[in-house]
Amino acid sequence: MFRRSLFMTAAFAACVAHSARAELATTPAYSNVTQPRLDKPEPQNWLMPRGTYNGWGYSPLNQVTSDNVKRLVPVWSLSTGVVDAHQAPAIVNNGIMFVSTPQNHILAINAKTGDVIWKYERKLPADMQQLHPTNRGVALLGDKVYMATMDSCVVALSATTGKLAWNRCIADWHQGYYMTLAPMAVKDKIVVGVSGGELGIRGFIDALDAETGKEDWKFYTVAAPGETGGNTWKGDSWKTGGVPIWMQGNYDPASDMLYFGTGNGGPWMPDTRPGDNLFSTSAIALNASTGKLKGYHQYHWNDAWDWDEVSAPLLIDVKKNGRNVHELVHAGRDGYLWEMERTPAGKISFVSGQPFVHQDVFKSLDPSTGRPTYNADKVPGTNKKALFCPSLWGGKDWPMEAYNPQTKLLYVPANDNLCAEITGEPLGPREAGSLYVGVPIDDIFSSMRPRPGVDPTKPMKIGQLQAWNLATGKKVWTHDFIDSATWGPVLTTGGNLVFTGGTNDRMFRAFDATTGEMKWQTRLNSGVEGTPSSFMIDGVQYIAVQSGYGVDAERQNNGLKKMLKPRLDHDTVPNEGTVWVFALLDAKTANTAN
Amino acid sequence: MLFGTGLAALAVTGDADADTAQAPQAMPPQAGDLLVQATGPQAGQPIGLPLFKTPNTLIQAWAKDPTSGVVRNGSRLNRVLLVKIDTAAMDDATRKRSAEGVVAYSDFCTHAGCWIETYHADNGVILCHCHGSAFDPTHGANVTGGPARAPLASLSLKIVDSHLVAAGPFDGRLGIPQT
C-alpha cells in the first residue's frame, strides 16, 4: 500500500509530507520495555499477547462498559496487505502499536492515528510450505521487537526503525520445523517453541539471549531415552514424536516459572508410538532461568485424536473450600476443563477435570491424578476406525480463554456438537518436510460428523462463549453461535465486558461479562481470529483486533459448509487482513473518528 | 523518527536476498528431463501410463536429467504432479501440453506451498489438503476453490520409450504470487 506512496507525484507528495510532519509532533517517543514493566504492565498498555504474564487476557480499563459499549465505533482501520489467518494481538507500548501478520510481516503503527511508522517483511524461502500461514504476535523487550518466523528463525528488530538487529535460526525448516507462536520476553531471554508435529519433528522450547540471539537453554518436549519420561516412548518413536509448541507460555515472576501447553504426539495413530509419550498433551513447568523441567501434568496420554493442548494454562488463584489455591486452569482441546494446583517449586497436581463440551472418549478420571481411562471403541488406530467427540479441532483449539478478576469468571471459546471419524493407515518412510501423520488426507478432510443425535439439517448450536465460576466449578452462562464454530480468542475488561470474534459471519462482539448478554456487535471485512487487546491513550480507551480468516477456522468451516449444506452456501468469508481499532463515540474521540 | 521526509520515506525493511545461483539439482524441470516417481516404494523409477491405476491416481514426480542422472529435487518448487484425464474435457492449450491424456503441473500449491497429493476424478478437481484449494486440470489448473489465487504452473509432456518426459520448462508462474 505505501509502496504506492513511494512513487506518488510531487504535488501529492508535498501534501502528504505536510501531514507527515504534523504527525511527527504527535508520534510518541519509544519507552523501553523493562522486566519490571513486563512483571506489572501499566493499565494503559498491552505489552504481551495476553496483557499480563498470568495469561488472563484482562484489561483493567473501564471507560468502555457494558452500559455504553453500544457507542463503540471504529476509530481507524488499516489493511495489512496480507491474506490468511491474522491471529496476532495489537501489542501497544505508550502509543506505539506492533502487529504481526501472516508471512511474518510486522507493522509499527501510531496507535492513536493509524499512521504506519515502519513495516518489516520477512523474506521467506520461496520453496517453503506453510501448513499454518499465521503468526501469533510479537514480544517487546528493551528497545527491540521480536518475532518467531515460519522458517524457524527469531528476528530482533529495532522498535523505532524496524531495522534487523539479529536473526537466529533455531531449526531447519526443510525438516518440517516452523514457528507460529508469539515469543515470550522473560528476564533478558526470548523464549520460543517449534511447530511441525504433522511433519515428524521432535518438539522443543528454546530460550535465546535477547541481546545476541545466542541459545541460552533448550528443553525437548519429547523425552529421549535416559531422560525423565524417556521410557514413555518405544524404540525410535521419540525421534519423530512431534509435541509442538504452538503458543506462547505464561509466567509466574515470583517463582520464576514458565508454563506451557504442549501438542500431541506424532504420527497421529497411538499404536505407532505406544506409551504415555511424555511430555505430549501436557502442562509443563520450566524454570525460566535454566529451562529445567520442574513439574508437569499430562491431560491425556498417548493421544489418538490430534488433540494438541495448544494454549498455556492460566495462573489463577481460586478460593476452594476456604483455601486460596494457586491454580493452573486450561480448557482443553480434549473437551475437559482442567484445574491444577501449582507450587513455587513447580510441582503441578491435579485438582479437577470435567467436560465443557460433549466428550465421549474418557470413561473416567483417576480422582487423585486426573489420568483418564478411555473407551476403547473411541480410540482410532492403524487400520482401526473410530468415531469420537469432540472433533479433531477439539472442544477448544488455540484461541485463548480469559479470566476477569472482578467477575471471577473464566471465559472459554468452545465448540460443541462436532465429532470426527478417522482410520489410521500404515506409515511409509518419512520424507523430510512431507506430512507424517498416518491418516489418509481425504479421511482428515472429510472426518467431521455431527454429534450423534444432533440433526444437521436444522440450525445447529456449535460455537459457544462459556463463562465458568472456578470456585464452584459451575458454568454460569453460555452464548451459542448457530451454524458456526468459534475461533476467537477472548478479551475481558474492567468495564464488565468480554470481547471476541471467531464466527463465520465476520462479527466482532461484546458481551456483558456478568450475564452473558450480547451488548454490541459489528461486522468486519473478514472473519475475526485476531486476539483482541485494549489500551488507553490521552484518556481514551481503545479496543483493537485483527480480522483476516484462514487456516484451521477456514478448514473447519469448509467441513461445516458440507455438513450444513445448503445453509452456508452463500456465506463467504474473505481472507484479507485488517487492523481495527475502536473507541467510544463521544467528545474525546469525535475528532479522530470523523 | 522517520517522518522528517514525509511518508515517502517510510521504511520497509526485510532480509537480504538469498544466493540465487542454481545447482543442477535445484533447477526446475528442463526439456528432455525424464520424470521419475518422487514417493513410494518405486521412488526414482520412470513413469509409464500403466501407473495410472485408478481415475483418482495422482503421481508426484521429480525431473531427472537423462545425461547426468541428476534428480532435480533440490527445491520443493520443482516437484511435479501428474494426473490422467479425459482428453475431450481439456481446453486446447492443456491438450497441447498433454501426452496420452496425462497432464503435468507444479505440485507446489500456489496458496502456501504444500505439496499436492489428491485428485478427485468424480468432480475433476486437484485438491490441496493444506487449506482446501482446488484446481481444474482440464483448464490449465485454474483455481476453482479455496484460498489459492493463482493456477499451478504447467509442464508440457511427451512420451519417450513408454515413459513420460518433460517437453519444455514450466509454463506460468511457479510458486506463491507475491502480495
Ligand code: FES
Ligand atoms: S497450501 Fe494449498 S491450499 Fe494452502
